[in-house]
Amino acid sequence: AQSVTQLDSQVPVFEEAPVELRCNYSSSVSVYLFWYVQYPNQGLQLLLKYLSGSTLVKGINGFEAEFNKSQTSFHLRKPSVHISDTAEYFCAVSSTGGYQKVTFGIGTKLQVIP
């Protein structure tokens, strides 16, 4: 079984400040890791993914995440946020190999304050 824990349900941050959204996962097998973003009244869209190789992954809109196997973490970061980054962010995990179900965290609402 696999699970995802997002440690913060809401994160307020001022515009142009840096932000980190935390994600920890649990799995007994190798995993792929993902961050999705959901803007108000929309579906989710993929922000970035870690499959293998370099532990620092860059995604769209200036976001990046770092995979830390020893700490089972996959935190999302952006050095300078914009008002348009206000959204809900979901961390997700799937096992490697074959058809595997995707498990999502409960989400973190990022509120960018002007």
Next chain:
Amino acid sequence: NAGVTQTPKFQVLKTGQSMTLQCAQDMNHEYMSWYRQDPGMGLRLIHYSVGAGITDQGEVPNGYNVSRSTTEDFPLRLLSAAPSQTSVYFCASSKGQGVNTGELFFGEGSRLTVL
């Protein structure tokens, strides 16, 4: 390019009524799934399909039924609606196996209220 299309976007039901949420994708994706999104609970997997004629249960399958007669379509049926099924439902698809599994393409959602 339409991607994943869900209908209807909004629906109000009375307890005990049945209905079908439609989902269609035009990307020839093998894998399709249904999630429900509830405040404070993230997305929970209801049912999924790895190809036409193959479906399986997710975390919260009770009260829902699915079928996959074609690659494109994956309808979700509520057999006898209950207030606990008030939620936002998302259909998602992906190319399928391995590195493609977690790269989900989502529809815009269907907001269901059961009175």
